[in-house]
Amino acid sequence: MASAANASSLCLSLKSSINSSSSPVSRSSGSSDVYLRLKNRSPISLRSSFFSNSSSIELNQVNNKCLVNVNRTQFKTSASSTQVMEPSPSKANSRVPTIVEVDLGNRSYPIYIGSGLLDQPELLQRHVHGKRVLVVTNNTVAPLYLDKVVDALTRGNPNVSAESVILPDGEKYKNMETLMKVFDKAIESRLDRRCTFVALGGGVIGDMCGYAAASFLRGVNFIQIPTTVMAQVDSSVGGKTGINHPLGKNLIGAFYQPQCVLIDTDTLNTLPDRELASGLAEVIKYGLIRDAEFFRWQENNMPALMARDPEAFTYAIKRSCENKAEVVALDEKESGLRATLNLGHTFGHAIETGFGYGQWLHGEAVAAGMVMAVDMSRRLGWIDDSIVRRVHNILEQAKLPTAPPVTMTVEMFKSVMAVDKKVADGLLRLILLKGPLGNCVFTGEYDRKALDETLRAFCKS
Numbered sequence: 012m013a014s015a016a017n018a019s020s021l022c023l024s025l026k027s028s029i030n031s032s033s034s035p036v037s038r039s040s041g042s043s044d045v046y047l048r049l050k051n052r053s054p055i056s057l058r059s060s061f062f063s064n065s066s067s068i069e070l071n072q073v074n075n076k077c078l079v080n081v082n083r084t085q086f087k088t089s090a091s092s093t094q095v096m097e098p099s100p101s102k103a104n105s106r107v108p109t110i111v112e113v114d115l116g117n118r119s120y121p122i123y124i125g126s127g128l129l130d131q132p133e134l135l136q137r138h139v140h141g142k143r144v145l146v147v148t149n150n151t152v153a154p155l156y157l158d159k160v161v162d163a164l165t166r167g168n169p170n171v172s173a174e175s176v177i178l179p180d181g182e183k184y185k186n187m188e189t190l191m192k193v194f195d196k197a198i199e200s201r202l203d204r205r206c207t208f209v210a211l212g213g214g215v216i217g218d219m220c221g222y223a224a225a226s227f228l229r230g231v232n233f234i235q236i237p238t239t240v241m242a243q244v245d246s247s248v249g250g251k252t253g254i255n256h257p258l259g260k261n262l263i264g265a266f267y268q269p270q271c272v273l274i275d276t277d278t279l280n281t282l283p284d285r286e287l288a289s290g291l292a293e294v295i296k297y298g299l300i301r302d303a304e305f306f307r308w309q310e311n312n313m314p315a316l317m318a319r320d321p322e323a324f325t326y327a328i329k330r331s332c333e334n335k336a337e338v339v340a341l342d343e344k345e346s347g348l349r350a351t352l353n354l355g356h357t358f359g360h361a362i363e364t365g366f367g368y369g370q371w372l373h374g375e376a377v378a379a380g381m382v383m384a385v386d387m388s389r390r391l392g393w394i395d396d397s398i399v400r401r402v403h404n405i406l407e408q409a410k411l412p413t414a415p416p417v418t419m420t421v422e423m424f425k426s427v428m429a430v431d432k433k434v435a436d437g438l439l440r441l442i443l444l445k446g447p448l449g450n451c452v453f454t455g456e457y458d459r460k461a462l463d464e465t466l467r468a469f470c471k472s
């Protein structure tokens with residue numbers, strides 16, 4: 012899709028991703044109250060009702076302003092789900108996958124979500140091209156799920172052979188040297204262009220395997236089997252792949268979309284508690300930036316999520332994937348709108364950098380960062396106190412931090428934020444909440460005093 016910032020005219024048709032009859036919460040009817048400006052350094056504001064039931068939205072960029080028409084008669088799906096699983100307490104058939112379709116033209120693909128999906132070989136096999144498969148995983152995930160995945164890829168299908176490469180576990184191995192191990196294995200095994208790479212693991216494996224698939228023989232088929240909440244709700248959707256450079260995270264990479272994503276919620280049973288909570292921070296983020304009804308659902312269902320209820324997780328992953336897929340379909344290459352997915356990440360990145368990578372998990376830093384962004388939004392008078400309280404409550408329920416580490420100083424925040432990717436013309440643009448729950452802006456137009464006050468409120472010095 013053409014980048015929104017460059018297009019002089021763009022038309023987008025969207026359909027709601029929710030079948031309201033089976034949704035656990037009723038959705039409000041569509042609204043044409045949408046505001047999107049595409050000029051540099053201008054705010055982008057989206058209402059959660061933007062992707063409303065059965066509505067199609069046409070955006071026409073005129074003189075850098077986006078005119079929006081809502082038309083309820085046309086349907087074209089940007090991200091849609093078939094079969095919606097009722098979350099707890101009703102017992103839906105957890106063997107039938109929920110499917111979220113990511114609509115990216117000829118690079119569209121399905122995300123299968125549900126319990127027991129690795130026991131359904133046909134789901135994976137229909138997306139395997141050619142006869143050779145390379146499963147890329149790590150030494151933590153391999154003993155847990157590699158045999159099961161190889162079985163799912165090959166059972167009843169003698170024509171397909173699967174090999175694997177087991178990488179060392181950890182963000183510190185997300186680099187060129189480890190990537191080479193994937194290429195070594197692929198070349199030694201004489202894999203050709205018709206092979207399929209399968210990523211089995213968390214976001215580190217997904218990003219590395221995706222980048223390997225994008226560049227091996229200039230691009231081979233790719234399937235994602237994400238096994239962390241973070242990977243299931245965030246990193247496996249959207250096509251960003253890559254590795255770190257010693258001078259910075261994710262600096263080398265490519266946009267590359269998979270053939271399919273298969274999310275078996277049973278894999279979460281072995282995930283450490285902290286990793287589970289870290290992923291939930293991103294789930295909460297989707298509710299805050301664009302999906303108030305999903306946020307309300309989370310408020311009611313956080314105990315079920317913390318108890319790893321597969322149906323609650325299926326629903327949370329589905330809504331998260333739909334939200335991300337809708338944003339990505341509108342702004343695949345991150346010209347503006349996609350930046351709203353970074354709520355809390357500017358503050359969070361400062362925590363990750365200042366406090367030392369590996370001390371706090373990414374989602375933990377994002378949780379504290381979201382609290383800071385919400386605090387600043389309230390100081391600006393853009394949201395009311397009830398949202399601040401609700402954000403605190405839900406993060407506490409998810410056992411996530413609601414403040415940065417005590418060792419963080421105002422200076423540490425400022426020095427990292429000064430070199431943030433979202434600085435344009437010396438102005439730091441932030442994702443802030445504005446209006447009723449589910450609305451955010453990406454803007455550099457805010458009172459600097461509010462940022463200073465927030466930093467002082469959360470830091471001792």
Ligand SMILES: NC(=O)c1ccc[n+]([C@@H]2O[C@H](COP(=O)([O-])OP(=O)(O)OC[C@H]3O[C@@H](n4cnc5c(N)ncnc54)[C@H](O)[C@@H]3O)[C@@H](O)[C@H]2O)c1
Nearest residue numbers: 151180213214215216238239241242245246251278281282
């Ligand atoms: N591409 C994107 O759009 C995007 C978005 C967000 C994050 N990311 C990337 O994702 C990475 C973080 O992903 P992550 O949080 O999944 O970390 P991770 O991949 O390091 O996984 C966390 C830990 O859990 C282990 N693990 C994975 N699945 C498990 C399971 N089912 N049971 C037990 N242990 C399991 C892993 O081996 C690892 O030790 C970062 O590198 C980040 O840059 C990418």
Ligand SMILES: [Zn+2]
Nearest residue numbers: 293356373377
């Ligand atoms: Zn994140």
